[in-house]
Amino acid sequence: MKTDKLTIEFLNPEKCVFSFNSNGFLIMTLNGEEKGRIKLIRTYPYSLTDEYICVHDIDDKEIGIIRNLNDLEKTSCESAKKELESRYYCPTVTSIKSVKERMGHFYFQTVVDGKEKNFTVRDITRNMRFASDDTLLIFDMDGNRYVIPEFEKTEPKSKRLLEPYLY
Amino acid sequence: MEIVNKILYKLHLKKPPKKTAEKKEIIPGFIKEVLEEKQLDTSDAVYSFKTDMADAEEYGNVFIFFDRKGIYKIRFKDADFLEKKKEKKKNKKTDFKPEIESLVAIPIDETDELHTEQYLATGQLTYTFKGEYYSLGYFSIGLLEKADNFRKIFNAFKNGNSHEQYLSEDTGNTCEKCGEPIPKGLKYCKDCVDKRSTVKRLFSFFGEVKFKMIFMIFAVLVSSTINIIIPRVSTQKLYDEVLNTGNTAPYDVLFKGLVTVVITMAALKIANQLFTLFYQYIVAGILPEVVYGIKLKIFKAMQKLSVGFYTHKQTGSLMDRVTRDANNIYWFFVDGFPYLIANAFTVIGLVVIMFFISVKLTLLILGATALILFIYPIVNKKFRKLHHKVWVQNARLTSKVSDNINGHRIIKAFSKEDEELNQFGKISTGLLKAEITSANTESTVFPILSIAIYIISAVVLGVGGMMVVKTNELTVGELLTFVVYLQMLQAPIEFLSWVTTWWARCVDSSQRVFEIMDTEPDVCDKENPIVLEDFKGSVELNELQFEYEPAHPIIKNLSLRIEAGEMLGIVGKTGAGKTTLSNLIARLYDPKEGVVKIDGIDVKELSSKQLRRNIGIVSQDIFLFMGTIADNIRYAKPDATNDEVIAAAKAASAHNFITKLPDGYETYVGSGGQSLSGGERQRISIARTIIQNPKILILDEATAAMDTETERNIQNSLSELKEGRTTIAIAHRLSTLRDADKLAVIDDGECIEFGTYDELMEKKGAYYNMFKLQEEALRFIGIGEEASEDDADTEKEKEQNENR
Numbered sequence: 026m027k028t029d030k031l032t033i034e035f036l037n038p039e040k041c042v043f044s045f046n047s048n049g050f051l052i053m054t055l056n057g058e059e060k061g062r063i064k065l066i067r068t069y070p071y072s073l074t075d076e077y078i079c080v081h082d083i084d085d086k087e088i089g090i091i092r093n094l095n096d097l098e099k100t101s102c103e104s105a106k107k108e109l110e111s112r113y114y115c116p117t118v119t120s121i122k123s124v125k126e127r128m129g130h131f132y133f134q135t136v137v138d139g140k141e142k143n144f145t146v147r148d149i150t151r152n153m154r155f156a157s158d159d160t161l162l163i164f165d166m167d168g169n170r171y172v173i174p175e176f177e178k179t180e181p182k183s184k185r186l187l188e189p190y191l192y
Numbered sequence: 193m194e195i196v197n198k199i200l201y202k203l204h205l206k207k208p209p210k211k212t213a214e215k216k217e218i219i220p221g222f223i224k225e226v227l228e229e230k231q232l233d234t235s236d237a238v239y240s241f242k243t244d245m246a247d248a249e250e251y252g253n254v255f256i257f258f259d260r261k262g263i264y265k266i267r268f269k270d271a272d273f274l275e276k277k278k279e280k281k282k283n284k285k286t287d288f289k290p291e292i293e294s295l296v297a298i299p300i301d302e303t304d305e306l307h308t309e310q311y312l313a314t315g316q317l318t319y320t321f322k323g324e325y326y327s328l329g330y331f332s333i334g335l336l337e338k339a340d341n342f343r344k345i346f347n348a349f350k351n352g353n354s355h356e357q358y359l360s361e362d363t364g365n366t367c368e369k370c371g372e373p374i375p376k377g378l379k380y381c382k383d384c385v386d387k388r389s390t391v392k393r394l395f396s397f398f399g400e401v402k403f404k405m406i407f408m409i410f411a412v413l414v415s416s417t418i419n420i421i422i423p424r425v426s427t428q429k430l431y432d433e434v435l436n437t438g439n440t441a442p443y444d445v446l447f448k449g450l451v452t453v454v455i456t457m458a459a460l461k462i463a464n465q466l467f468t469l470f471y472q473y474i475v476a477g478i479l480p481e482v483v484y485g486i487k488l489k490i491f492k493a494m495q496k497l498s499v500g501f502y503t504h505k506q507t508g509s510l511m512d513r514v515t516r517d518a519n520n521i522y523w524f525f526v527d528g529f530p531y532l533i534a535n536a537f538t539v540i541g542l543v544v545i546m547f548f549i550s551v552k553l554t555l556l557i558l559g560a561t562a563l564i565l566f567i568y569p570i571v572n573k574k575f576r577k578l579h580h581k582v583w584v585q586n587a588r589l590t591s592k593v594s595d596n597i598n599g600h601r602i603i604k605a606f607s608k609e610d611e612e613l614n615q616f617g618k619i620s621t622g623l624l625k626a627e628i629t630s631a632n633t634e635s636t637v638f639p640i641l642s643i644a645i646y647i648i649s650a651v652v653l654g655v656g657g658m659m660v661v662k663t664n665e666l667t668v669g670e671l672l673t674f675v676v677y678l679q680m681l682q683a684p685i686e687f688l689s690w691v692t693t694w695w696a697r698c699v700d701s702s703q704r705v706f707e708i709m710d711t712e713p714d715v716c717d718k719e720n721p722i723v724l725e726d727f728k729g730s731v732e733l734n735e736l737q738f739e740y741e742p743a744h745p746i747i748k749n750l751s752l753r754i755e756a757g758e759m760l761g762i763v764g765k766t767g768a769g770k771t772t773l774s775n776l777i778a779r780l781y782d783p784k785e786g787v788v789k790i791d792g793i794d795v796k797e798l799s800s801k802q803l804r805r806n807i808g809i810v811s812q813d814i815f816l817f818m819g820t821i822a823d824n825i826r827y828a829k830p831d832a833t834n835d836e837v838i839a840a841a842k843a844a845s846a847h848n849f850i851t852k853l854p855d856g857y858e859t860y861v862g863s864g865g866q867s868l869s870g871g872e873r874q875r876i877s878i879a880r881t882i883i884q885n886p887k888i889l890i891l892d893e894a895t896a897a898m899d900t901e902t903e904r905n906i907q908n909s910l911s912e913l914k915e916g917r918t919t920i921a922i923a924h925r926l927s928t929l930r931d932a933d934k935l936a937v938i939d940d941g942e943c944i945e946f947g948t949y950d951e952l953m954e955k956k957g958a959y960y961n962m963f964k965l966q967e968e969a970l971r972f973i974g975i976g977e978e979a980s981e982d983d984a985d986t987e988k989e990k991e992q993n994e995n996r
Contacts, residue, residue, distance in 0.1 A: 048326050062325055070312070111248035115313040116332075126700075140251055150584065167334030170313045189577040191584065 036080065036089035038096035043104040051108040053080065053088070060088060065109050071157040074113075075106065115172040116142070118163065121183035124190075130166070131190075137171060144169065149190045161187070219257060226290055227266070236260055238349055241342040245314060245330035253290075254329055256317070258346055263303065263319075265296040265329060298328075300350065306343040308336065308743045315339060315743075337742035394521070394702045397486055401478040408478070411471035412534045418464040420541040423676040426457040432669030475530055483522040486705065490518065493709045496716075499780040517701035524698035532691055535684035542677050542684075549670050549677075553656055557678060560648040561685060564641075568689035571637055578630040585623035592619050649678055715782050721799035727806045728756035728791050729887035729918035731777060736786035738772060738941075746772045747783070748941040754934065756791070756887075759919040761929030763962060764938035770922045771812070773938070774890045777920065778807045790888070808886030810894040814873045818862035821850055824876055825857075828884035840883040845905040846875035871898040878906060889914070891921040895928060903928070926966050935959060 042054040046062070053060040066079040068090075075094040081087055091097070094105050122134040131146045144165040146152050152164040161173040173179055176187075218237045219227070227234050236259040246252025246267055255266045269291040302321050306328070309316045315336050317328040331339050398405055434449045441449075546554040596603065596612055603612055656674060659665040666674075731754045738747040746769045754760045762770050775781050776788055779795045788795045795803060808828070816824050825840055826832045832840075837857065841847040849872050853859045861868060861876075868876075878894060891910070895903040903925075910919075911931055923929055930949075937945040937958045945958050952959035 048324065050325050050327075112311045114249040114311070116251075138251065142251075150587075165334065167332075168336070169332050169334040172313075189580045189584075 033090060035092040038091060038093075039098075041080075041091065041097060041101060043097070043101040043108070045104055045107075051104060055088065063088065065105060065112065067109060067113060070113060071160050074109070078105070078109070115170055118171045118173050118183075120180055121186050124186045133163075133165075135171075144171070153187070153190055155191075161191075219255075222289065223255060223266075226292060230292065230295065232264065232295070234259075239342060239345045241317075241331075241335075241338055243317075243329050243331040243335060243339070245332060248314065248316075248330050256329055256342070258300070258349070260300065262300045263298045263328065263346070265298075267293045267295075269293045298326075303350070305350070306346045308340045308343050310336060310743060317343065340743040343743075391699065393706060394699070397482050398478070400485075401481065404474050404478045408471045408474040408530065409533055411467045411474065412530055413537055415464050415467035415471065416534045416537045416541065418460050418467065419680075420538060420545060422457065422460050422464070423673045423680070424545065425460070426453055427676050428667075428669035428673040429453050429456075430669070431672055432667050436668065471530060475526065479522065479526050482525070483518060486521060487518045490705055490708055493711070497708075497711060497713050499715075499775070517705050520701035521698055521705070524694055528691055528694050528698070531687060532695075535687045535691075538684045539681065539688065542681050546674060546677050549674050550656070550659065550666055552665075553652060553659070553674055556655060557648075557652060557681070560651075561681070564645070564685060565689055567641070567644075568686065569692075571641070572690050574633065574637075575630075578626070578633060581626045582623070582630050585619070585626045588619050589616075589623050592616055645682055649675065652678055715779055715800070717800050718797060722793060722797050723799045723802050724791060724793070727802065727887050729806070730754065730756040730791050731760075731888065731918060731920070732787075732789040732792070733773075733776075734787045734789065736773075736776065736783050736788065738769075738776060738781065738783045740772075746941050747776070749786075750938075750941065750943050751786075752936055752943055752946055754918055754920070756918055757916060758933040759914055759921065759931055761932030761935045762920065762922045762938055763924070763926060763929065763935065763959065766924075768938045769941040770938055771892055774809060774811075774892050774920060774922060777888070777890065778809060779803055805884075806887040807890065808881035808884045808888070809890045809892065810874075810878050810881045811890075811892045812896065814870070814877045816861045816868075816873055816876060819860070820855075820858045821853075821861055821876060822857040824861060825879045825883055827880050832883050836883060837879075840879040841876075843882050843910075844875045844879035845902055846872070846879050849875070871902060874898065875902075875906070878910075886917065888918045888920070891919065891923075893922055893924065896924065926963050937962070 036055065040056045043051055043063075044054075046052050050062045051065070053063045060082060062083045064081040064083070064085070066081060067074060068077040068079060076092065078091045078094055079087060080089055080091065091105075094102050094109075097105060116137045118135050118137055119139070120136040122136070123132075124134075125132045131149050133144050133146060135142050135144070144167075146163060147166050154162055155176070156162050156172075159174075159176050161176045163171045163173070165171070173183075176184070218240050219234050224234050234257070237257045238259055240255065240257035243254045243256065244251060246254055253268045255268070257264055298319070303319045304322070305320050307318045307320065307325075309318060310333065313333050315331050315333055317331065317339055318325050319328055320326070429449070430453045434446055434453060543554065543558070546557065592615065596616070603609060653671075653675060656666060656671040660668055660671050733750055733752050736747050736750040737745060739745045750769075750773070752760075762773065764770050772781075776783055777790075777795075779788070779800055782796065790798060790803065817827065821841075822834070822837050825837045829836075834857075838847060841850055841857075850857055850859070861873075874894065874896075875898075881889065889910075894910075895906055898906065907928065914931070921929055921932065929935060932949065934946065934948055935952055936943050937952070939958065945952055945955065947955070953963065
C-alpha cells in the first residue's frame with residue numbers, strides 16, 4: 026500500500042455556506058442544497074482548533090470534513106468559528122486561591138472566567154492532566170471540566186499550588 | 193434539656209437524632225415569593241431545574257420550571273444568589289431576595305419535545321416545535337443528569353405518561369446530620385464528616401485484640417518511664433554524690449555510691465530493653481492479624497459490589513485500596529502508633545521532670561520548643577510536596593517501563609527502540625531532577641535545623657551554668673541531667689511534628705477503605721427473594737430502557753419474548769446494544785425502565801444467586817484466572833470430576849489443543865502462565881460455561897475469534913448443548929445463528945425486526961439485507977479465509993516453538 030494513496034476528500038470550502046437561523050442554530054448549505062441544522066466537530070480540539078472540522082447532520086451522520094475554516098467565505102467562517110467556540114467552551118481557571126486536601130478529596134478555591142468558583146477533585150493525579158504540552162485539564166467530582174490554557178504562563182502562586190500533583 | 197443534649201452531642205456522648213431529608217420543594221420558597229410578586233402562579237409547578245449557565249459561555253443562575261400551561265425560564269441578576277442564600281440559611285437569615293433579570297414563558301402547546309445536547313464542558317436544553325429547534329438554556333456538563341431528568345419528566349408529562357418514576361430518581365442522597373444534599377460520588381457530607389468517627393472505626397479493627405493492645409500500651413508506658421528515670425538516677429547521682437569535687441566522703445563510700453549508680457543504670461537499661469522487646473513482640477503479633485482482617489473486609493466488600501461500580505472506578509484505584517491504603521494503615525500502626533504513645537508520654541514525662549529540676553530553664557526550653565514546633569510543619573509541608581513530585585516522576589517512569597514491556601512486539605515491529613529510549617531518557621531526567629532537588633533541600637534544611645537545636649542547647653547550658661556558678665539554684669548534676677533531658681526531648685518532638693502528616697494519610701486511607709465497605713451495590717436482592725423450584729428459562733423483556741451515562745440511551749423501549757428451551761439469535765451492528773441486553777438478562781445491571789422477566793417473574797424479585805447459577809455467559813472478553821486449565825474449566829463447578837472436565841473441553845473443541853500442551857490440563861494459565869491464542873482462551877471459557885450446565889445460555893460473539901472449522905465444531909457441540917435450555921446467541925456472522933428459533937435485529941438500542949428466519953427473509957427488511965451482504969462478502973472471503981487460516985496456523989506454530 027502506498028501512503029500517498031491515504032488522502033481525504035475534503036468539502037469544497039467555496040461550496041459550503043454556514044449561517045445562523047432565526048433560532049440561533051447553525052445551518053449549512055452545501056452545493057446550494059440546504060442541510061438544515063448541523064454540528065461541527067473538532068478532530069484535534071487542542072492543537073488544531075480551526076482545521077480538520079467534521080460536519081455532521083442533526084442525526085449525527087458525517088457530511089464531510091473541512092480542511093481549514095479560514096478557507097471559507099468570511100461570514101461563513103465567522104459563523105462556524107462562533108459555533109465551535111460555544112460548543113467547545115470550557116471554563117478557564119485564571120487563578121487558584123487554594124487547594125486543600127481533606128479525606129482524600131481536594132477542595133479548590135479558584136477564579137473561573139472572572140468569577141469565584143469552588144469545586145472538588147477526587148483522585149487528583151488522574152483528574153488533572155495535560156491535554157497538550159501546556160494545556161492543563163481539571164475534572165471535578167461532578168464531571169465538570171476546567172482548563173488552564175497556558176500553564177507555564179499562569180500566575181506563580183497557582184502554579185506552585187498545582188505542581189506537586191501534576192503527573 | 194436542649195442545651196444538655198447539645199453538649200452531649202458535641203462531646204459525642206450521645207447520638208443526635210437522624211434528620212430525615214425534607215421533601216424536595218419543586219420551587220424553593222424564596223424564589224416562589226419573587227415569582228408571586230410578578231403575578232406568576234407557581235402552585236401547579238410539576239418540576240424544576242436550576243442551571244448554572246446564563247448563556248453558552250457565561251456562568252449565571254437560571255431557574256427553569258414547567259406546569260400544565262408552559263415552561264418558564266427565569267434569569268436572576270445576582271449570579272451567586274443561591275450560594276449566598278445557602279450561607280445566609282446557615283446564619284439563620286432568610287431575608288435575602290433574588291432579583292429577576294428576565295422571565296420567558298413558552299406555552300406548552302408550542303412545544304413538542306425537549307432534548308438534551310452534550311458539548312465539551314457544557315450542554316444545552318433544546319425543544320422542538322413543528323420540526324424546528326429552539327434553545328431553552330445551557331448548563332455545565334456536571335448537571336447533565338439533572339437536565340436529562342427534566343427532559344424525561346417534561347416529555348412524559350407532555351405525552352400524558354406517568355412521570356412519577358423519574359421524580360423518585362431525583363431524590364439523591366442527603367446528609368443524615370444536616371439534611372443538605374451530598375455531592376454525587378460522596379457517601380458523606382464534607383461539612384459533617386467526623387474525623388473522630390473514622391478514627392473510632394479504625395480502632396474498631398483492633399477490637400478483637402484489645403487485651404493485647406492494653407498490654408502493649410502498658411509495656412510502652414513502662415519502657416518510656418524507665419527511660420525518663422535513667423538520667424535522674426544515674427547522671428544526677430553520679431555527679432552530685434560521687435564525682436562532686438566538694439564531696440569529702442571516704443573512698444569506700446564513694447566507690448559504693450559509684451557501684452550503686454552503675455548497677456542501677458544497668459538494671460534500668462535492661463528493664464527498659466525488656467519492656468521494649470515485650471511491646472515490639474506484641475505489635476509483631478497483632479498487626480499482621482489486623483491488616484489481614486482489613487484486607488479481607490475490603491475484598492469481601494468488593495465482591496458484593498455491582499458491575500457498575502467497577503466500570504466507573506479504574507482498576508488501579510481499586511487495587512490501591514486493597515494494597516496501598518491497607519498498607520498505609522498497617523505502617524502507621526506498625527511504625528507510628530507505638531512510638532506515638534511512647535514519644536507523647538516521653539515528652540510529657542520529660543517536661544514534668546524538667547519542671548521539678550528548674551522551672552526557669554524549662555520555660556526557656558518550652559519557648560524554644562514552640563519555635564521548633566512552628567518551623568517543623570512548614571519544613572514537612574515542603575518535603576511532602578517534594579516527595580510527591582518524586583513519587584509522580586517515579587510513577588511516570590514505572591508506567592513507561594510497563595508500557596514498553598507490554599508493547600515490546602509493536603516497538604520492535606515498527607523499529608521504534610531509539611524513540612522509546614529517548615522518551616524513557618526524558619522521563620528519567622525528570623525523576624533525576626526531582627530527586628536531586630529533594631535531596632539538596634533535605635541536606636540543606638536538616639543541618640540548619642540541627643544548628644538551631646545546638647544553639648538552643650548552648651543557651652540552656654550557658655543560662656544553667658550561671659545558675660550553678662552564680663546563684664546556686666542548680667547543682668552540677670541537675671544541670672547535666674537537664675542537658676541530657678533536653679537532648680532526649682529532641683527526637684520525640686521531631687517525631688511528633690511529622691507524625692501528624694502520617695496520621696492524616698492513615699485517616700485518608702481508612703476513609704477510602706470505609707467508602708468501599710459502605711458502598712451499597714446498585715444491584716442487590718430484595719429481603720426475601722423468590723427462589724424458583726423449577727427454573728425453566730423463559731425470558732421476557734418488556735419496554736426495556738437502559739443507559740450507562742445520562743442522556744446516552746443504549747437500549748430504547750425494547751420488548752421481546754423467548755420461550756424456555758428456544759434459541760434466540762440477536763444480530764446488529766457494533767454498539768447496537770446487544771451485549772448490554774445480555775448484561776440486563778443476567779442482572780449485572782438493572783434497567784432504567786421496563787422489566788426483565790424470567791419464567792414470568794421480574795428478575796429484581798428473584799434470588800440473584802439462583803439466577804446467575806442458571807445463566808451461563810460466554811462473552812467476547814475472555815478472562816482466565818491464574819491457575820491450571822482444569823481449574824479454570826472447573827470454576828463454575830469446583831467439585832466437577834476429571835471426566836466432566838475433559839468432556840466439557842471436548843464439547844468446546846478445546847481437548848485437542850490442551851493435550852498438545854506439554855502440561856496438558858495442568859498447564860498454568862492466566863497472568864504469567866502459558867500464553868494461549870484468543871481462540872484457545874475462548875474455547876476454555878466455553879468449556880467453563882458448559883460444565884456449569886446453565887438453563888439459560890448466553891453466547892456473546894462466542895466463536896468470533898475462531899477459524900471456520902473450529903467454529904463449526906463448536907457450533908455442533910453447542911447445538912447438542914442447546915437442547916433443553918434457552919439459548920441467546922449474539923453474533924455478527926449470521927451463519928452462527930442458523931439454528932435459531934427466533935431472530936431479533938437490534939439497531940441503536942431498538943428491536944427493529946423480530947421473527948423466525950423464514951419470516952424475516954420473506955419480509956426483505958434489515959435482516960434480509962444483512963444476510964445478502966454477508967453472503968456476498970463470504971463468497972469473497974471463502975478464498976481468503978483458507979489462506980488466512982493457513983497463516984494463523986503458521987503463526988501459532990511459531991508461537992509454540994518460541995514457548996518451547
